[in-house]
Amino acid sequence: MRAGIIVTYDGSWLGVFTLVFQVYAHRWDVKEIVKSSEKVQAQLFADITTVITDEQLANRVLKSLRESFGNELIQELYYVFLSELPEADLLLLKAVQFYFAKAKDPNYQKNIKGSNLRTQAGGGGVRHNYAEDTVLQVQQIGRSVSRERHRMKAFIRFEKMNDGLYVAFIAPDFNVLPLIIKHFRDRYTDQCWLIYDVKRNFGAYYNLHTVEEIILEDGDQGQAVRAISWDAEEALYSDLWKRYFRAVNIKERKNMKLHIQEVPRRYWKYLTEKK
Amino acid sequence: MSDRIKEKLEILADAAKYDVSCSSSGSNRKNKNGGLGNTGAGICHTYTEDGRCVSLLKILLTNHCIYDCAYCVTRKSNDIKRAAFTVQEVVDLTINFYRRNYIEGLFLSSGIFKNADYTMERLVLVAKKLRQEHNFNGYIHLKTIPGASDELMHEAGLWADRLSVNLEIPTEEGLKLLAPDKTRASMIQPMDYLKNEIIRTSEEKKIIRSTPKFAPAGQSTQMIIGASGETDQHIIKTAQYFYKNFQLKRVYYSGYVPISMDSRLPSIGTAVPTVRENRLYQTDWLMRFYGFKANEIVNDSHPTLDLDIDPKLGWALRNLHVFPIDINRADYALILRIPGIGVSSAKKLVAARKFTALGLEHLKKIGVAVNRAKYFISCRGYLPTVSDKPAERIKSYILAESASKYLKVAPNQLSLF
Incomplete structure (x- = not known):
């Protein structure tokens, strides 16, 4: 057994679970996980173990987790993955190790009324053991990501271009674009739209039939081009919206602290009414 | 043309802003x-x-009105700019705002022009056009105009997700004084009709799945706070009565x-009772989600909500005999x-x-406000040290520890008895 090694992987979702597989296969004790895209300090370079993503191995881990703990757990872990937080990789590994250990532990199962590890009414599943740090951390990061997902559903502002395309540029704190595509697809089925994450340089484009991932040559220049090709009514409606936003405010009740808490400043540049 | 629509929007949004309801939940209309x-x-x-x-998008169809309710900015005798949208203008605004992801849908109210039916007919027409001509499945909330015919109300329910009639003044005497043209009975009549229709259609839907939706997000109402000298007990009792008897989804406060020089009302410049309003919402939440009854929070010996502490803490301090509650054993309802x-x-x-007997450290991590809870609980390794102290002492400890945003506006917090 090798103690305290550093592992690098490609940063993908399946990469995480390939890594988990290898940790079990080689009984590694991992002290640090680095994405291959991140710069690694030169002196440590020699000690790094590289994991090559293997879909089959990853899916074996995912399948086993799903069978014991249900799809809800997979979704929770996916949210942690999308958080892109520095601690997310190690937490994911720790969480999987925690859950696999619980799945094997017969005493642990007996402690739970109904002894069903999967979620049950009243929240008896081990996923709800909030007294456990790993469980609580996964839940809390998941909640932050979920909040950002909800904010994007709310704060995205489409602008109509002269070819009928509705465009929105975003830069969310976490990588939540994959989590909101279904919402926009269900809602706006009869208009073409593009939601583009300028921070991560990729977007989702809906062409009235399917949603495809696209990468613009230069995200920021794309914004400049858009300014000259707006729909003739775009200026009118964005102006009407700004006027509406001001008119519904009750100035006798002004409460900027609450306003900023609900609409943090970092989102203002994307909000038509706050620009 | 576009200048006039801008002006209209400003006038008719400004006039609608005192209607606080802005909920767009409770319906599940799919995109068909x-x-x-x-x-x-x-x-x-x-x-x-x-x-x-x-x-x-919360607007009035028009702010012309034949009524003269003292508390209302749109009242007949008020000297303000008047405007009216056409049906098509409201439809265009809704669709274009919706397509840009500005809004979840439309909240359409109106002053009463000519008579109730004439006004209601136009509100219904907007909703019908949106649903039928634009295949719009977003949220629509229509005001029900008291006095409108049953046929129009029925049609409104077919197109809208939510309908509402505002009670406005919590007591009948107050309403008589401030809105001589209106009666409580004239407001109850449409609420009663809607309640029965909602029940009837949902029963039918169980048998015949194709029964069309009828106001799937139910009905709500609103009361104005601090305009007619009512007590909190009046307000909460009225709210509970309407929740219970009319199956309302929400009561708004x-x-x-102040928008009038009328001597029957608080004068212009009087502060908006935002803290009181907040306490009423907290009470409303306690009734809807925490299993409290109205008379546990306000009653004849305690008709007014405390401004300096929230109503749940207030109840706890009046009922110290219930505490401490054992976090590891007590029923969810008690927790x-x-x-x-x-x-x-x-x-x-x-x-x-x-899984584990919980201690204070778990409570903190899970997100309990331990600085308040600690006077009322026991858990692993912890018994409250001050539970034998009088309520007033515990209250002063809690207030001293919390940086309440209300301390500035509630200077009477230190009253001793």
Whole structure:
């Protein structure tokens, strides 16, 4: 057994679970996980173990987790993955190790009324053991990501271009674009739209039939081009919206602290009414 | 043309802003046949500088009105700019705002022009056009105009997700004084009709699945707070009565913003009772989600809500004999009654204690406001040290420890008895 090694992987979702597989296969004790895209300090370079993503191995881990703990757990872990937080990789590994250990532990199962590890009414599943740090951390990061997902559903502002395309540029704190595509697809089925994450340089484009991932040559220049090709009514409606936003405010009740808490400043540049 | 629509929008949004309801949840209209929009959990797309959620395009169809209710900015005798949208203008605004993801849908109210039916007919026409001509499945909230015919109300329910009649003044005497043209009975009549229709159609739907939706997000109402000298007990009792007897989804409380020199009302410049309004909402939540009854919070010996502490803490201090509550054993319903523990913490505690006996360190991590809860609980390794102290002492400890945003506006917090 090798103690305290550093592992690098490609940063993908399946990469995480390939890594988990290898940790079990080689009984590694991992002290640090680095994405291959991140710069690694030169002196440590020699000690790094590289994991090559293997879909089959990853899916074996995912399948086993799903069978014991249900799809809800997979979704929770996916949210942690999308958080892109520095601690997310190690937490994911720790969480999987925690859950696999619980799945094997017969005493642990007996402690739970109904002894069903999967979620049950009243929240008896081990996923709800909030007294456990790993469980609580996964839940809390998941909640932050979920909040950002909800904010994007709310704060995205489409602008109509002269070819009928509705465009929105975003830069969310976490990588939540994959989590909101279904919402926009269900809602706006009869208009073409593009939601583009300028921070991560990729977007989702809906062409009235399917949603495809696209990468613009230069995200920021794309914004400049858009300014000259707006729909003739775009200026009118964005102006009407700004006027509406001001008119519904009750100035006798002004409460900027609450306003900023609900609409943090970092989102203002994307909000038509706050620009 | 576009200048006039801008002016109209400003006038008719400004006039609608005192209607506080902005909920867009409670309906589950799917996007059918490749149309536009759907409804679901409800999204606040932005917040105004007064901190209120903006979810719907909330406007009046017109602010012309034949009534002269003293508390209302649109009253006949008020010297203000008047305007009216055409049906098509409202439809265009809604669709274009919706397509840009500004809103979840439309909240359409109106002053009464000519008579109730004439006004209601136009509100219904907007909703019908949106649904039929534009295949719009977003949220629609229509005001029901008291006195409108049953046929029109029925049609409104077919197109809208939510309908509402505002009670406006919590007591009948207050209403008589401030709105001589209106009676409580004339407001109850449409609410009663809608309640029965909602029940009838949902029963029918169980048997015949194709029964069309009827106001799937139910009905709501609003009361103005602080305009007619009512007590909190009046307000809460009225709210409970309407929740129970009319199956309302929501009662909204709107702190009166002085807009009139009328001597029957608080004068212009009087502060909006925002703290009181907040306490009423907290009480409303306690009734809807925490299992409290109205008379546990306000009653004849305690008709007014405390401004300096929230109503749940107030109840706890008047009922110290219930505490301390054992976090590891008590029923969920009792855990919910502990100050400093909300619904989501209570659920987590009840789930987590099946695995481990919980101590204070777990409570902190889970998100309990331990600085308040600690006077009312016991848990592993912890018994409250001050539970034998009088309520007033515990209250002063809690106030001293909390940086309440209300301390500035509630200077009477230190009253001793």
